[in-house]
């Protein structure tokens with residue numbers, strides 16, 4: 001039997017050498033590292049010259065570690081050798097002239113800077129993994145916090161779903177007539193949900209969620225002013241159709257937002273739900289604000305007439321200052337609040353979809 005040389009392909013990283021020997025169905029494989037830093041390879045197998053005995057030796061440019069990892073598959077033999085020192089080599093062998101049977105393995109080939117980037121990426125991944133693990137380990141109440149948030153979101157979801165379904169069914173049955181008694185049929189549940197929503201301002205303060213305090217405060221305060229001050233305290237407002245539009249717009253977003261948070265608590269995501277949570281606000285938020293503004297404007301003459309919440313002035317200054325002036329100022333604040341929260345939600349949307357894209361590439 002002739003002894004021949006197989007084709008050998010190589011690539012390196014800062015700490016390792018990879019060799020791929022083009023021999024299939026190898027038998028009697030003998031790979032060893034000699035004292036003179038030379039790798040000896042000998043095996044029977046099917047190579048470029050058919051079934052034969054093949055061998056080669058390579059004296060490495062710099063010292064390597066004695067342990068050699070190898071794996072033979074049906075198509076080839078893969079060998080991995082660790083460098084003694086983590087350093088980039090100019091070539092593989094001590095002899096300057098490259099042996100004829102040796103060629104770069106372009107499937108694995110990286111130049112020095114690419115390999116450095118690969119190394120850096122691996123380091124970053126390791127650091128990220130450690131910091132996530134330590135964060136998880138550091139917080140013994142994580143399960144409790146997630147459980148609380150899950151329950152909170154579930155209750156809100158059920159509450160807003162009840163309002164939404166109730167209003168939709170009544171709209172189908174009664175048509176426009178259903179607009180006028182929305183308050184009497186759904187206000188108790190809306191009071192409950194919106195009082196609970198105060199927790200959404202407290203949660204970021206306690207560090208339970210990553211939401212900013214200000215957007216949540218504007219959202220909850222804005223809605224509660226409409227619900228408790230405009231609708232709740234003025235009976236004249238309660239049978240106006242604007243209540244229907246305000247409640248319907250609020251509950252439409254919440255039946256998607258709360259289930260989205262529930263899934264986030266159990267580290268799950270449904271793409272369609274995420275898209276709805278981060279897109280529906282685009283038409284709903286301005287519409288909701290306009291509906292709320294209409295409610296405020298409709299309440300102004302009622303506050304003037306009833307003098308409810310008006311500020312009594314000392315006798316020489318006159319009677320009192322109507323609450324409607326405060327509400328006129330509030331109308332300005334409302335549109336500033338809309339602008340602020342619209343920008344916040346736009347950034348949240350961009351952050352979500354940008355980070356998603358980055359993860360894909």
Ligand SMILES: CCCCCCCCCCCCC[C@@H](O)CC(=O)SCCNC(=O)CCNC(=O)[C@H](O)C(C)(C)COP(=O)(O)OP(=O)(O)OC[C@H]1O[C@@H](n2cnc3c(N)ncnc32)[C@H](O)[C@@H]1OP(=O)(O)O
Pocket residue numbers: 149150153209210211212215216218219221222223249250253257261262264265280281284285287288289292333334337338341345348
């Ligand atoms: C004293 C001065 C008073 C001045 C008053 C001024 C009044 C201003 C009024 C402004 C106009 C209001 C109009 C409005 O009422 C009209 C309407 O609502 S119409 C209907 C449409 N509305 C909407 O779409 C808004 C819905 N609301 C919200 O989206 C939020 O309330 C808001 C705070 C605006 C934004 O939400 P957030 O900042 O939380 O964004 P994310 O959803 O991206 O959450 C960030 C991360 O935190 C996690 N998170 C948040 N909450 C929870 C939770 N409950 N459970 C679990 N996890 C939660 C979330 O998963 C995100 O995490 P990650 O980034 O890891 O995904």
